[in-house]
Amino acid sequence: MSLLKRKDLIFLFVPGIIGGIVILSIWLLDIQLLNFQDAYFREVAEETRRNNFFLVQAFQDLLEARELDKMHRIINGFRGPDPMIVRIVAQGRGPVMETESAPGDLARRLRDPEIREIFRENRDEEVTVTYDRTLKTFMIYHAVRFPAGGRNYALLMAAKCNSMTLLMRQTQNGILILTVLGVVSSLALAVYFAFWVRSPLNRLFASISQIAAGELDFPVFVPRRGLIREIALCLKTLTEQLKKQIVSLRDGANERETILNSLTEAVLVVDASGRVGRWNRTAGELFLLTAVPETTAGEETESAASGQTEEYECPAELRSCVQCARESGSYSGELKFIRDEREYQLLVHVVSFHREGRQFFLISATDLSEIRKLENDRREFIAAISHEMKTPLTGIVGAVDAINNGALENAEYKERCIETLNSQSERLHLLLVNFLTLSALENMPRAGENTFLPFSARSLVRSSVELCRSAAEAAEIELVLTHCDSCEIQGDELLLQQALNNLIENAIHHSGTCRIEVSANLRSSGAELDFCVRDYGCGIAPEHQARIFKRFYRVPGGRNRRQQQGNGIGLAIVKHVALYHYGTVSVFSRPGEGAEFHIVLPLRPGH
Secondary structure (H helix, E strand, O other): OHHHHHHHHHHHHHHHHHHHHHHHHHHHHHHHHHHHHHHHHHHHHHHHHHHHHHHHHHHHHHHHHOOHHHHHHHHHHOOOOOOEEEEEEEOOOEEEEEOOOOOHHHHHHHHOHHHHHHHHHOOOEEEEEEEEOOOOEEEEEEEEEEEEOOEEEEEEEEEEOHHHHHHHHHHHHHHHHHHHHHHHHHHHHHHHHHHHHHHHHHHHHHHHHHHHOOOOOOOOOOOOOOHHHHHHHHHHHHHHHHHHHHHHHHHHHHHHHHHHHHOOOEEEEEEOOOEEEEEOHHHHHHOOOOOOOOOOOOOHHHHHHHOOOOOEEOOHHHHHHHHHHHHHOEEEEEEEEEEOOEEEEEEEEEEEEEEOOEEEEEEEEEEOHHHHHHHHHHHHHHHHHHHHHHHHHHHHHHHHHHHHOOHHHOHHHHHHHHHHHHHHHHHHHHHHHHHHHHHHHHHOOOOOHHHOEEEEHHHHHHHHHHHHHHHHHHOOOEEEEEEEOOOEEEEOHHHHHHHHHHHHHHHHHHOOOOEEEEEEEEEOOOOEEEEEEEEOOOOOOHHHHOOOOOOOOOOOOOOOHHHHOOOOOHHHHHHHHHHHOOOEEEEEEOOOOOEEEEEEEEOOOOO
16 A cells, blocks of 8 residues: 555656756756856946946046047947946036936936945946846946046946846746746646546545455445546455455354353463463453453454464463363363352363464363352252251151050150150241241342332331240340331331341340340431341350351350250341341351341332
8 A cells, every 4th residue: 555655656746857847947047047147247347347448538638638528529429229327527526527318317326325335435446237126227337536637537327238138037037937837837737647647546545545444335436437447446346345255254253252252161262372362251250351352353263373362371270271281182170279269160171273383272161169059058958957857857756656655645755745746846847937938038039119018117126026025034034125216117027027036036045145135226317227136145256257147057166055956047037038128137246245136228128
């Protein structure tokens, strides 16, 4: 393109060079004219000096002889091809005589201060040739000082050079005409090249530049005639074919890009030097790379191999896998690593391939972390539910065996068996109810604003305190409602009451406290309500505070067996009830100083 642009400038250089030659010729002609003018006036000055020399000698003799009449006739009879004036001036007396028939403008010029200054500076003799802008002609001034009859005289002469002025003016006019004709011809030639040659080429070049820059929809200029029209038609056909091919490549690239980014597997292409040249969205998120590099059609497959897109170092976690594939050609295995306190488990496949003489590695990594977590959760769930159901089922089975062995015949054994069956079946029923409630909350999406109904927060707290008071009295614990703001809250009253009951019962059964305080306070300028259950018992160690809201988790190492009762579901239900109402649950505790459980809910969930 740059070469075409430089060649295109030649079409402007041609008229420019021609015009330059014309102007140079005219300039040289003008220089020759000035040289001729200088030479001519030097010759005129010498001739004037010679002529006036003889005239001065004649006047000198006539002045000494006092033949002024003859001198007068000589002055008035002296004629030349151009108008002139001769004046004899006596020192101290002024003009003696001058040419009578001389034009008045010449006489005035001799009296002009500028001319008089010229004569005043001349001591003996001087010839001056100058252009008079007033008379618009060249003038010759001659001053000669001579003595006669004991007195000093000066001959002053002024003559017009009309013939030379006319010649110079005609010559200059001719040069001006030649200059105008040369400039006009150059301009006409430049216009011709610009309009008929350079303009179509420039427009075609603009089209080519836009197409080369990727603007394939830019219209190609096609002139009406000439060879450039054929070139433009070929370019237009080529552009249409290129557009079709690019659209096809772009559709294919977009399809492949969409497929890659829709994969849950991380896919990367790494070259032999350990640079990542291509990756999909999953890989970017998993290995902390940026967004997927965007490429134009036709570059998508090439960029992975040539590294035209932005590159990153191969993730450190995958380098050992790439090294194994470098040695054996492929690799498959599981990989574990920890980032930001989270453990990742990946199933990695690496395949080596060659392109354009270079080695590359295609890496696919499937994140098994969630699958492994689900498997662990399933195993923990089965183990926990089995353990929790084992105790009541054991009691029920033992009671049934006792009944089968004749326990009903003994009133005391009969009463024990019935009590065991009632307590263990109630415990089993409570376990199943809590488990079903927790499962429903875990799978339940957050409710919308119209799902909840308003109710009084004070009545909710009072109801929970009254329901748990008998269990607190049986454990010799003082249960106190310390403060409760009067306000309405929107939500599921039964779920919130169950969550609050679970917190109170958890404090009764596991804290070892003598006093439990329950309160409800407005927060955040009245936008949220904080339900707080505080005890003064053994407290919770920091390492357990982040885990007590997980299902089936129980704090180990209680002070007595009574503190170990429970199935680890109650606090998990509290957490999911809070999340269901767009709220949060938290605990603040120090070992030996008791614990505070807070359920913070917005008064209008969803806002």
